[in-house]
Amino acid sequence: MVATAKHTEIINHASSLDGGHKPDYDPATDDGDVFIRSMYFREPNGTTLEFACWTKALDETDVRHARATARPSQVEVT
Secondary structure, three states: OOOOOOEOOOEEEEHHHOOOEEOOOOOOOOOOOEEEEEEEEEOOOOOEEEEEEEOOOOOHHHOOOOOOOOOHHHOOOO
C-alpha cells in the first residue's frame, strides 16, 4: 500500500518581493533573489506541514528586523 499526500506547487520565496512568491526559479539567473523553495501539505490528522530547502547560504545581511523572542521581556535590540 502506498500513501500519498496532496501538496502545493513549489513556492519560491523571493527577497525582491519581501518574501513573496516568484513564479519561476532558475539558479543560473536568479542572483540569490529566491532564498527558499518550499511546498506545503497536510498530514493525516490535518496539520499543515512545510518541506523547505534553502537556495543560498544566509548571513547577517539577510536579517532586516530586530532580534525577538516569544517573550517580550527578552527582546534584544542592538
